[in-house]
Every structure is written in C-alpha cells, then in structure tokens.
Amino acid sequence: MKRFISILTLFCTATVLSAMLVGCEPNVPENDNNENTLDVNDTLERNNTNDVNHNTEEPLEPFDSEPFDEFDTNEPLEPIEPFDSELEGNPANEHTAAVEGDSTADFAADLDGQVLPLYGRRIFPKYLSGSNNPNANDFTHLSNKKIGWGPGKHFDEDNRPADAIKANGDYSALGATFIGEREPLIYLTFDEGYENGYTAAILDTLKAKRAKATFFVTYDYCKSSPELVRRMIDEGHAVGNHSYSHPSFPDCSVEQIREEIGKLHDYVKETFEYEMRLIRFPMGEFSERSLAVSQEMGYTSVFWSFAYPDWNVNNQPEPAASLEKIKGATHPGGIFLLHAVSKTNATILGDLIDYWHSNGYRLTVIGEEIVQV
Numbered sequence: 125m126k127r128f129i130s131i132l133t134l135f136c137t138a139t140v141l142s143a144m145l146v147g148c149e150p151n152v153p154e155n156d157n158n159e160n161t162l163d164v165n166d167t168l169e170r171n172n173t174n175d176v177n178h179n180t181e182e183p184l185e186p187f188d189s190e191p192f193d194e195f196d197t198n199e200p201l202e203p204i205e206p207f208d209s210e211l212e213g214n215p216a217n218e219h220t221a222a223v224e225g226d227s228t229a230d231f232a233a234d235l236d237g238q239v240l241p242l243y244g245r246r247i248f249p250k251y252l253s254g255s256n257n258p259n260a261n262d263f264t265h266l267s268n269k270k271i272g273w274g275p276g277k278h279f280d281e282d283n284r285p286a287d288a289i290k291a292n293g294d295y296s297a298l299g300a301t302f303i304g305e306r307e308p309l310i311y312l313t314f315d316e317g318y319e320n321g322y323t324a325a326i327l328d329t330l331k332a333k334r335a336k337a338t339f340f341v342t343y344d345y346c347k348s349s350p351e352l353v354r355r356m357i358d359e360g361h362a363v364g365n366h367s368y369s370h371p372s373f374p375d376c377s378v379e380q381i382r383e384e385i386g387k388l389h390d391y392v393k394e395t396f397e398y399e400m401r402l403i404r405f406p407m408g409e410f411s412e413r414s415l416a417v418s419q420e421m422g423y424t425s426v427f428w429s430f431a432y433p434d435w436n437v438n439n440q441p442e443p444a445a446s447l448e449k450i451k452g453a454t455h456p457g458g459i460f461l462l463h464a465v466s467k468t469n470a471t472i473l474g475d476l477i478d479y480w481h482s483n484g485y486r487l488t489v490i491g492e493e494i495v496q497v
Contacts, residue, residue, distance in 0.1 A: 261420060263378055266413040270374035273408035275302070275429050282306060283455040288429040298412060299419030301490070303429040304457030310485045311459040312337040313428065315366060315404065319349045320437055320465035326473060327355050333477040335487040338426070339464070340366035340404040343388050346395065357398050362489040364402035364426065365389060373405050373414035381417045389421075402426050402490055426490055428461035435463040447472040451479050459490070 276287035288303040295302075304311055316323065316339050323339075330337055339356050341363060346353050356363050367373075368388045373381050385403065393399050403423040405414065410425070418425050430453045434441060441449075446468050450460070462469045480487065 261378075261416075263413045263416045263420075266411075266416055268374055268411045268413045270372065271410055273302070273405075273410065273427050275431075279455075283453070284457065285429050285455075288427075288459075291427070295412075295415060298415035298425075299423065300410070300415050300425040300427065301459070302427045303459055304490070306456045308456055308485050309458075310454070310480050310487050311426075311457075311490050312487050313364075313404070313426065313459060313461050313490075314339050314464040315461065316341045316345045316349075316464050317366070317370060318342075318345060318465065319352065320467075322467060322470040323349070323352050323464045324355075325470045326464055327352070327359060327361075329470075329473045329477070330361070331359055333474060333481075335477050336361055336489050337487070338362040338364050338402060338489055340364040340402075340426075341388075341392075342366045342370050343368045343391060346388070346392060350395065353392075353396060357396055362402060362491070363392065363396075363398060363400055364404055365392075365400045365423065366404050367406050370406040372407055372409045373417075374409055374411040376414075378413065378417055381414055382421065385418060385421055385423065424491060426459065428459045429455065430458055431461040434466040434469055437465055437467075440466060440468045443468050443471045447475055447479075450476055454480065454483070454485070 273291075274287070275285035278286040280286060280289070284303060284306070291300070291302040312335070314323075314326065314337060326337075339353075339361060341353060345366075353363060365385055365388055367384045368391075369384065371380075371384060373384070376384065389400055401423060403418055404426050405418075408427060410427075415425055430450070432441070432446070432449060434446070450472075453460075464470075477487065
C-alpha cells in the first residue's frame with residue numbers, strides 16, 4: 125500500500141508540473157496606466173518592420189523654422205554652401221538664394237554665383253528686371269503704413285538708443301538694421317543726394333585717418349559726380365543704394381520700389397563694376413511692405429542710431445558744438461548718419477575720428493560682403 129501511494133504521489137506531481145509547463149501562462153500584472161505593454165520581441169519586430177503603432181497619440185506638428193514663409197517663392201529653395209564655396213542649384217535660377225534656419229548665418233549669391241555672407245539677414249530672390257520675374261511677390265498682405273524713422277531720446281546704460289534696439293527686434297526679420305552689435309564699432313555713413321563741394325575733402329580725411337565709411341548715393345549723384353563715386357570704391361569704402369529718384373517708398377507701388385532700387389543697382393553695376401548690397405530709404409520713411417521688397421532684392425536696409433540737423437546748407441550748425449554733440453552721442457555699434465553737403469561735417473570729421481579712435485572704437489563698414497565684381 126505504501127508503494128502504491130508513493131507511485132500515485134509521483135504521478136500527480138508529474139501531471140501538475142506538465143500542466144504548468146504546457147498549458148499555463150504567467151500572470152502579468154496590468155499597467156498602472158491601463159496601457160498595452162510590449163515585450164522585447166514585439167518591440168524588435170515592430171522596429172524591424174517599421175510598423176506604425178496607430179494606438180499612440182497624434183504626432184505633434186513639426187516646428188516651423190521659417191516664420192516668414194509668406195516671402196518664400198514658388199521655387200524650391202536650394203541649400204547654401206559655406207562661405208567661399210560655389211552655389212549649387214538650378215543654373216536657370218542662379219540669381220536666387222535662400223537660407224533656412226538660423227538667420228545669423230545668412231548668405232546671398234552675386235551674379236556670378238559666388239556665395240557671400242550678408243549682415244545677419246535672410247536673403248530672398250534678387251532683383252530680376254521687368255515683370256517677367258517668376259519669383260516676384262506683390263506683398264500686398266503686408267502693412268504699408270508709413271513710418272518716419274528717428275532713434276528717439278531714451279538710452280540704455282551704454283548710451284544706445286532704446287528705440288533703435290527695439291526697431292532691430294521688430295524689423296530685423298525684414299532685413300532692416302537700426303543699430304549694430306554692442307561692440308566698440310562705429311558705422312559711419314554719409315547720404316549723397318547731390319554734391320556740394322565737400323565729398324572730396326571728406327574722402328581725403330578718411331584716407332588720412334585710415335577709416336572706412338558707407339556712402340549712400342542717388343542716380344543724380346552718380347551721374348553728376350562719377351569721379352567721386354569711383355574714389356569711394358577705389359579707396360575701399362562701401363557705396364549704398366539711396367534710390368534712383370529719392371521718393372518715399374511707402375508712397376510707391378511694389379513695382380515702383382523695385383524700379384527705384386533696381387535701376388540704380390543696375391546703373392552702378394554697369395558703370396562702376398560694383399554691386400551694391402546696402403540701401404538707405406529716402407528720408408528714412410519705410411513700411412513693412414517696402415522693407416520686404418528691399419529684402420527680396422538682396423538688400424540690407426540700413427537706418428541709423430544717430431543723426432542731427434546738418435543738411436541745411438544755408439543754416440549750418442556751429443562746428444565746435446556739433447563735434448561735442450556727436451562725441452556725446454557715441455555708443456557701441458552706433459550707425460552715424462551725416463550728410464556730405466555739410467561744411468561743418470567736413471570741418472570736424474578729422475577730430476571726430478581721432479576721438480573715436482582714442483576711445484577704442486574702430487570705424488568699419490556694415491557688411492564685409494561689399495565687393496567689386
């Protein structure tokens with residue numbers, strides 16, 4: 125009897141073990157969040173087959189890195205190669221360049237396809253003459269409210285105009301700059317609507333002081349004083365576009381703005397073999413729409429963080445007082461607007477440059493991309 129019980133016990137034990145190994149599944153605890161759980165093999169299988177789990181939440185929309193895509197063309201954007209490399213792309217559309225992503229690494233292509241860095245701005249299709257430009261935009265969705273620029277009377281701890289800093293933030297995405305970076309740099313600029321006999325002396329002073337400046341010229345100035353424009357270029361200064369006939373851009377249609385910028389651009393390029401990349405709006409009057417047109421044509425719009433009433437040739441400010449006024453307005457990254465018709469400016473320029481140099485400032489040009497082609 126004892127043997128029979130032992131055999132029966134062994135048989136039952138074997139049966140139970142067999143049932144546990146063959147017919148039973150382990151008890152898997154439920155997920156605290158009541159979600160389906162995947163074992164390792166299931167996960168590997170899904171990864172290998174690129175299967176999609178349709179039970180997951182809806183995917184997030186991709187981050188929009190181009191907030192100003194309303195300026196984009198209908199043509200696909202070509203990638204920009206690093207500086208000094210060749211622009212790869214469609215040869216039939218080689219005048220078009222664009223940059224995606226960080227606006228501080230922007231480039232433009234000159235007419236020969238060489239890639240050039242611009243002054244921290246995004247670049248959209250360049251000027252193509254006539255109405256057959258397939259990349260042209262009408263920009264009618266942008267505001268054309270006229271804004272008359274002035275840097276205001278409030279300053280930060282470095283004597284930098286608060287309104288200029290704010291304007292940089294408001295309009296830099298449209299290719300405009302009102303003040304430079306907070307560094308010991310001075311951007312000296314002259315507006316040249318007509319010649320009053322002082323530009324040659326200004327150029328002589330700049331050459332003697334080994335200082336660079338930017339001269340914004342109109343068509344009439346280029347036509348009447350080509351020898352001075354040639355000196356500006358040959359002596360290493362920047363020449364900027366001040367429009368063909370000096371109208372207020374917000375009063376113009378989009379096509380008229382293109383003509384005002386493009387006709388002078390083409391004239392300077394054909395006459396002096398020089399390609400302009402900077403523009404100053406006549407009278408400092410602008411709108412969002414006019415800034416966008418200028419940017420579309422490959423330009424950086426340059427305003428100013430200092431100016432004073434120096435343009436009236438019949439009522440010139442006193443030289444000593446003017447020198448002290450400009451000295452007192454000096455600030456890092458300052459864009460100084462002076463008029464070359466001013467006898468006072470020609471008189472005090474040498475002393476002013478000496479003051480800037482003695483205080484650790486370096487005079488430079490906005491955008492080292494200014495080139496002779």
